[in-house]
Amino acid sequence: MIQLEHINLVVKNIPEMLKFYQTAFPHWYVRDEGEGTWSGKHRNWLHFGDEYQYIAMSDHG
Template identity: 55%
Template sequence: MYLEHLNLVVNDLEETLTFYRAAFPYWEVRGEGTQSWYGTPRRWIHFGDDQQYLTFNDNGSGENRALHTNDLGLAHFAYVTQNLDAVIRRLLSAGFDIAKDGSQDEYRKNVYFLDPNGFEIEFVQYLSDIPQERNQYA
């Protein structure tokens, strides 16, 4: 079993794609269309590769949850990369700032960015293939 996709409601599809294209330069729009969601018209896009993708649905309203609170909702989602420095460079070049630095240790490094809709995305690079080193919880 694996996670196939996340379905996110966003404000602006093009602005959202700017962020995710910088993070995932080899992903592409797999499909798109329009629909009505409980009376609200919206456009949707599946952005990813053959195994996984993100669904973006426009016409979002309201604000995303405040990440510094314990309010119910999504805290963040994370992607593993083989080259964290390259991801950071691409996102900075696309105009997105680091939201917060992650914990750096000898077995992994990570960083957090906010997408244009306020979703926090963690990018992590593991520096060991040994599960006990990668998954320390101290």
């Protein structure tokens, strides 16, 4: 069986995307969030999902 663990999305506005996905997946929750540098840019990131799958969002898209 094939299972999707996560997808990575680079978005302009994490809170707006989170609001959308919370409506689509009301049983999911914010698993973790933080800050980092990716391709030389400071980025905020957030993982939204459950114990099996999640969406990884980072900003400055």
